[in-house]
Amino acid sequence: MDDIELLRHLGHDVPPADPVARQAARDALVALAMAPTVANRATPRLVRVPRLIWTAASIALAATVVLGVLPMVTAPSAAASALNRAADVAAGLFDGTSNGYRHTKSVGAELAGLGGTPDRPNGIWTLVPVAREIWIAPDGSGRLIETRGEPTWFGPADKAAWEAAGRPDLAGPAHVDTRFGPTPPGVDPATPQPWPGSFSLENVDALPTDTAALRQFIDRRAAAAGAANDYERFTIVGDLLRETVAAPKLRAALYRVAAGLGGVELIGSVTDRAGRPGIAVAMTNSQSSRGLERRTLIFDPQTSMLLAEEDVLLNKVNWLDADPPIVIGYNTYLVSDIVPTIR
Amino acid sequence: MDRETDAVVIAASHERPTAFTAVFDRHYDAVHRYLARRVATDLADDLAADTFAIAFRLRDRYDGAHDDARPWLFGIATNLVRHHRRSEARRLRAYERVQTIESTELDEDRVVGRADAALALPRVARALRRIPDGERDALLLLAWADLSYDEIARALDIPIGTVRSRIHRGRERLRELLADSGQSLIAEAITEVIASDG
Numbered sequence: 446m447d448d449i450e451l452l453r454h455l456g457h458d459v460p461p462a463d464p465v466a467r468q469a470a471r472d473a474l475v476a477l478a479m480a481p482t483v484a485n486r487a488t489p490r491l492v493r494v495p496r497l498i499w500t501a502a503s504i505a506l507a508a509t510v511v512l513g514v515l516p517m518v519t520a521p522s523a524a525a526s527a528l529n530r531a532a533d534v535a536a537g538l539f540d541g542t543s544n545g546y547r548h549t550k551s552v553g554a555e556l557a558g559l560g561g562t563p564d565r566p567n568g569i570w571t572l573v574p575v576a577r578e579i580w581i582a583p584d585g586s587g588r589l590i591e592t593r594g595e596p597t598w599f600g601p602a603d604k605a606a607w608e609a610a611g612r613p614d615l616a617g618p619a620h621v622d623t624r625f626g627p628t629p630p631g632v633d634p635a636t637p638q639p640w641p642g643s644f645s646l647e648n649v650d651a652l653p654t655d656t657a658a659l660r661q662f663i664d665r666r667a668a669a670a671g672a673a674n675d676y677e678r679f680t681i682v683g684d685l686l687r688e689t690v691a692a693p694k695l696r697a698a699l700y701r702v703a704a705g706l707g708g709v710e711l712i713g714s715v716t717d718r719a720g721r722p723g724i725a726v727a728m729t730n731s732q733s734s735r736g737l738e739r740r741t742l743i744f745d746p747q748t749s750m751l752l753a754e755e756d757v758l759l760n761k762v763n764w765l766d767a768d769p770p771i772v773i774g775y776n777t778y779l780v781s782d783i784v785p786t787i788r
Numbered sequence: 789m790d791r792e793t794d795a796v797v798i799a800a801s802h803e804r805p806t807a808f809t810a811v812f813d814r815h816y817d818a819v820h821r822y823l824a825r826r827v828a829t830d831l832a833d834d835l836a837a838d839t840f841a842i843a844f845r846l847r848d849r850y851d852g853a854h855d856d857a858r859p860w861l862f863g864i865a866t867n868l869v870r871h872h873r874r875s876e877a878r879r880l881r882a883y884e885r886v887q888t889i890e891s892t893e894l895d896e897d898r899v900v901g902r903a904d905a906a907l908a909l910p911r912v913a914r915a916l917r918r919i920p921d922g923e924r925d926a927l928l929l930l931a932w933a934d935l936s937y938d939e940i941a942r943a944l945d946i947p948i949g950t951v952r953s954r955i956h957r958g959r960e961r962l963r964e965l966l967a968d969s970g971q972s973l974i975a976e977a978i979t980e981v982i983a984s985d986g
Contacts, residue, residue, distance in 0.1 A: 448912070449930060449931050449959070452912065452927060452931035453931045453932070455825075455883055455909055455916070455931075456825035456932070459829070460829070461820075461821070462817055462821070462824070462833070463833065466836075467817075470812070470816065470833070470836060471809065471812055471816070473841065474808065474809060474812050474837075475809060477844055477845075478801070478805035478806045478808055478809065478844065479805065479806060610871075613871075613873065614921070617921070617922060623957060623960055625956065625957075625960055626960075680947075684949065
């Protein structure tokens, strides 16, 4: 069923813009453009719903295990060494296959908010805890359950603005239980497609485990996303580790690709929000529209499995009522396994 | 001679602010139409004007790597709609009451499909009202603003993967809600009619 075509016909017959209203809007714009310099000065950045969909634990915990504040960032070569060690660990593991469901259970928090009004251009922002559990069959079909908790405010100004606005919904539905269909046949995995996680498991299983070939795939994927840079490649490595229960040989190749990226830093030994020891690597993006943003991946040195992720803003930004470092999203993977059935 | 890109016009507006009116002239009608489909007409007039006023104030932030300003403008417009969800809900309720499909030269079989479509669209509007805001924004930027996934990602400032998942989830929900109202088969038939109408 092509429901998009159906949607296109909804409201197709709205009348065209009233010429009087159009002219009034244009006149107002011209007046604004011709106004003195102060009126022409750029206002703070329009902040929109952010890049991350993270999943979730308690914000209180975030305050006590803030990986983002760890200062011990070392040279990129140290990160490459740590990632290559993780690759070696993965390469040494049994690379069995399974036709069961890839099952991932995680907790985290996602940024949610409203923004971009003339009277409040910086928006109203909160961090929403999300618990997530997903099962994905080899054909790409599966089930996703998400539960969102009460938002936690970055500062009193956000909460006050939210109350003044009549307490609009920021977090989305409290509980979502969705079953999704299989991946259509013949899809190029390097082309963005509309399904959860954006990679079917057949695609993931078919990915090359040769580092150079995998890097080529990631390059194509980054280009398709319109961001052919190492930060995007680092993000794609995370995408391929996240909720895919990637086989050891693929994990090894992914870590080797990450080791070859410019700008990856070693944060070092950390404890994730679930209390597990891990090795953290990170990359900082100075081009993000959200601010100076650092994305961190934490992996288990014994198994090379992805344990957790985190996004932190390292500088003071005008759209959040908080001082840096500001955790704007995180995810802790509590269970990553292959199971015979969907619960 | 090719016209200047939006990016060039916006860059020029730093030195000559009134140059920005070219962006208005190119895109006002499309932005207004998108807004008028989402909220009441009077409010759409206001929000369309606000969209360009905000865009003008924010032009220093425009990423000149993107020639086409439409995603940026539709993103601003979508943000403005978020503050008028009640009006949007009223608009969708209005669609539930009255909705028709324009089509011409239908044969008899397709006339039946057209009648079914007229029955289904109100239910589509009802379903649309019941899906999460973020998913509705992504779906409507795709269907009503004709943005690509990449452009929607720019408009909403979210990763393209999130766009894909929102659209996927939105469509799944839409289908579920239509199925709940007994319209899945009808909607399927109708879509075929619409698609064949081009």
